[in-house]
Amino acid sequence: MNTIFLNNYKIFNDDINGIFITNGQTIINTINAHSFIVAKSDDVFKMALLESDILLPDGEGIVFMARAVKGKKIKKIAGADIHSYLLKEANDKALKCFYLGSSASTLDLIENKLSKKHTNITFGFYSPPFKDDFSKSDNRDMLTAVNEFAPDILFIGMTAPKQEKWVHTHKDQINSKIICSIGAVFDFVAETKNRAPEWVINLKMEWLYRSFTAWRLTKRYAYSTPLFLIEVYKLKYFKK
Template sequence: MRKVNFFGINVENTTLEDISKDLENALLNKKKTTVFTPNTEIVMMAKKDESLIKLINSAVHVIPDGIGLIYGAKLKNIELKERVTGYDTSIKLLEIANKHGLGLYLLGGKAGVSKDAFENILKKYPNIRLCGYHHGYFSGSHTGNDNSLEEQEVIEDINRSKPDIIFVGFGFPKQEIWIDKNKDKINATVLIGNGGVIDVLSGRVNRAPDIFIKLNLEWFYRLIKNPSRIKRQIYLPMFLIKVIFDKNAINELN
C-alpha cells in the first residue's frame, strides 16, 4: 500500500472500499488490526511531537480523515485518492459485522451515550452481536494511569464479552494512547479510534447534511453550528500555509 507522509505521519493512499475489504479480511481471519484516523488538526498537533508521530504511525491502518490532507497533497502535485473518514469506516465496520454476525463493543462518550448508541445500532443492524459498552470517563492509560483498577475492570468486561470490533471514542490523542497501550491485552480483532462516532450513533450529535459532506464542507457546517470551534478550524489554513512554504512537508512514499 502506497503512503503519503505529512510532517512525519504516514497516511495510506487508499479508498473506503479498499480499507473495508482489508478490515473484512482481517476480521474473518482474526488478524489483530488497529485503525487511526488523522486529519489536519491532528497532523498539526503531532508534527512537533515525535512521540505522537510514532504513536499514530504504529497503527496497522492510518487513514486520511480530513479534506485538508487532500488539498495539501494537491499543492505538492500528489494525488491522494480520497478522504476516508473515521465515521464512514465505522459504518462499514457495522455493515461487515451485521453481514457476518460479529461482535461489537462501544467504549467512550459520557455516561449514557454509548448505551443510546448501542440501542440504535441494534435497531439498524440486528445481526450484530452487541457485546457491551462503557463510558470513557474512567482512570486508565488515556488519563496517564496505566493499569488502574478501573481500567483492568473495563478490559476484563471487554474480554468476557468477546467482541470482534471495538469502537474507542475518547478523542485524540487519548483514544490512540489507550489502544496502543492495551491492544495486546484485549481479545478483539479490530480496534478503531473514531472520536465522536459513538456520539453520532447515539443520536445526541447530528452529522452534517449530505450536501455539506459531498462538497467537503462538513467542517464549515460544524463551525456554523458551533462557532466556538473556530479555534480548532484555524488548523486548516495553518496547515495549508505550512505546506506551501515547507518543501519537505509532504512526500509520497513507495
C-alpha cells in the same frame, strides 16, 4: 493496500472496501489537519499515528496536502464512513462489536438504535470515567470489560488524541481483531450531535459546518489551519 507517504505518515489511499477483518490485530486511526499539528508536539500521539496499521485521511486538509505535495488525488474517509462500513461487515458476518467511550446515556442510545438496525451483531458497551488521565484501576476495568466480551471490532470514542494514545499504550493487552478510534462518531450515531448534511459533505465543507456547531471546534480550526498550511508549504518547497 495502496498508501501515500506524507511527512512519514502512511496514509490510506484505496477503496474502503479493501479493508477487511483478519485473525491478527488491525489498528485503524484517522488523521486530519488538526491532528497533524497536534502530533508535532505530542510524541506519543505521533507514534500512535505513525504505527497505525491503517491511517485514514479524515479531512479535506490531508486531501489538499496529498495533492499539493505529492500531486496525488486521494479520497477523504471520515470516521463515520469507516464505522458504517465495519458495521455492515459485522452484520453480514454476525460478528461482535464493542463500544468503549462516551457517557452511559449516549451508549444506551447507540445500543437502542444499532441493535434494531443490525440484528446479526452482538453488541457490548462500556462507559469509562470522564477524566483527562485514567488511573491504573480505570485502565484495568476498561481492559477487563473489553477482553471479557472479546469483540471482533472495538470502536473507541474518547476524542483525539486521548483515544489513539490509549490504544497505542494498551494495544498488546487488547483482545480484538480490529481497533478503530472514531471519536465524535459516537455522538453522531446516538444523534446527540448531528453530522453535516450530505450536500455539505459533497461540497467538502464539513469542517466549516462543524466549526459552526461548537466554539471549541471554531477555536481548534482557527489555531491549526494556518499552521497546517505552513506545513504544506514547507513540505512542498523545502523538504527533500
